[in-house]
Amino acid sequence: xxxxxxxxxxxxxxxxxxxxxxxxxxxxxxxxxxxxxxxxxxxxxxxxxxxxxxxxxxxxxxxxxxxxxxxxxxxxxxxxxxxxxxxxxxxxxxxxxxxxxxxxxxxxxxxxxxxxxxxxxxxxxxxxxxxxxxxxxxxxxxxxxxxxxxxxxxxxxxx
Numbered sequence: 001x002x003x004x005x006x007x008x009x010x011x012x013x014x015x016x017x018x019x020x021x022x023x024x025x026x027x028x029x030x031x032x033x034x035x036x037x038x039x040x041x042x043x044x045x046x047x048x049x050x051x052x053x054x055x056x057x058x059x060x061x062x063x064x065x066x067x068x069x070x071x072x073x074x075x076x077x078x079x080x081x082x083x084x085x086x087x088x089x090x091x092x093x094x095x096x097x098x099x100x101x102x103x104x105x106x107x108x109x110x111x112x113x114x115x116x117x118x119x120x121x122x123x124x125x126x127x128x129x130x131x132x133x134x135x136x137x138x139x140x141x142x143x144x145x146x147x148x149x150x151x152x153x154x155x156x157x158x159x
Contacts (some may be wrong), residue, residue, distance in 0.1 A: 026132055135151055
């Protein structure tokens with residue numbers, strides 16, 4: 001089965017897909033977080049302003065770019081060009097929990113590590129990610145009733 005053969009998909013991305021109808025399902029804010037040991041090593045309690053991130057290891061991902069967060073935080077910093085980069089958010093979360101640096105995370109994806117205290121939130125500043133979860137349908141093909149029911153159910157959930 002090819003993706004084109006599906007009735008409905010849930011995609012993570014920008015929500016702009018040519019010839020496809022998209023409906024925003026969930027766009028979560030992001031915030032900086034690091035592993036517990038890294039937090040202790042950098043004296044995380046002293047990180048009280050965004051510019052305090054300047055000398056820290058910033059983990060990077062094209063899926064969670066830093067620039068929008070910098071702008072929300074009032075920093076005129078470019079997107080970091082140095083440091084570890086991850087194309088897989090799951091691997092980046094593991095790197096954070098393994099005390100490799102600071103990265104932007106989403107509450108839902110990081111909640112396990114945050115609840116266990118293995119990951120610590122730095123600063124209370126959140127920004128909107130340029131990526132989210134979207135329901136995607138073929139523009140020209142109406143959904144079958146069971147697929148429409150599924151989409152309606154997804155949209156009714158309190159994300």
